[in-house]
Amino acid sequence: DQQVKQNSPSLSVQEGRISILNCDYTNSMFDYFLWYKKYPAEGPTFLISISSIKDKNEDGRFTVFLNKSAKHLSLHIVPSQPGDSAVYFCAASGLNQGAQKLVFGQGTRLTINP
Amino acid sequence: KAGVTQTPRYLIKTRGQQVTLSCSPISGHRSVSWYQQTPGQGLQFLFEYFSETQRNKGNFPGRFSGRQFSNSRSEMNVSTLELGDSALYLCASSGRTSGRRELFFGEGSRLTVL
Numbered sequence: 001d002q003q004v005k006q007n008s009p010s011l012s013v014q015e016g017r018i019s020i021l022n023c024d025y026t027n028s029m030f031d032y033f034l035w036y037k038k039y040p041a042e043g044p045t046f047l048i049s050i051s052s053i054k055d056k057n058e059d060g061r062f063t064v065f066l067n068k069s070a071k072h073l074s075l076h077i078v079p080s081q082p083g084d085s086a087v088y089f090c091a092a093s094g095l096n097q098g099a100q101k102l103v104f105g106q107g108t109r110l111t112i113n114p
Numbered sequence: 115k116a117g118v119t120q121t122p123r124y125l126i127k128t129r130g131q132q133v134t135l136s137c138s139p140i141s142g143h144r145s146v147s148w149y150q151q152t153p154g155q156g157l158q159f160l161f162e163y164f165s166e167t168q169r170n171k172g173n174f175p176g177r178f179s180g181r182q183f184s185n186s187r188s189e190m191n192v193s194t195l196e197l198g199d200s201a202l203y204l205c206a207s208s209g210r211t212s213g214r215r216e217l218f219f220g221e222g223s224r225l226t227v228l
């Protein structure tokens with residue numbers, strides 16, 4: 001049972017444009033959501049997070065939106081840069097599961113074209 | 115501040131053997147988690163240790179085990195290796211930071227089972 005789903009395995013975006021990565025979840029007990037970026041041969045690095053009490057969080061070029069009623073979150077990157085090419089993982093946690101246990105999606109490979 | 119360090123980075127084993135992977139967390143972090151990454155599956159939670167005690171466990175068979183030492187360093191062991199155990203094993207550490215739950219990952223240990 002995949003509790004966190006990223007339905008797009010890959011996404012290609014022109015440099016300078018907006019990249020939108022999507023994530024859906026099924027467990028209503030999740031109360032904290034995170035995005036990680038992963039380059040080949042490296043471990044995932046934390047990008048941005050959002051608590052379920054908010055619906056938006058911004059950090060520079062990165063913005064995460066949370067729609068609790070739809071159980072959907074998205075990551076917006078604007079403007080997209082070549083260095084953003086990586087695999088992006090959405091993750092969720094809930095206090096009832098153990099706050100340090102993250103449930104990850106399958107990842108979306110983002111390619112930024114010059 | 116040094117990041118999460120995992121050893122070895124790469125290893126090749128044959129079916130039936132056992133393997134031990136090591137993880138040194140970020141200084142001051144007391145929680146260590148282990149994840150398995152396979153193509154198409156994202157990251158799957160194995161277990162979490164805190165103060166030398168297993169605090170949470172994922173849905174993996176008993177062949178997968180771990181432990182944590184008093185200095186917070188952690189090891190995971192996989193016995194009777196199977197071909198399907200070939201994966202990237204990621205260790206992550208975390209410390210309490212204003213309620214944020216991000217994990218800091220190492221570069222991983224890539225295990226190939228022949």
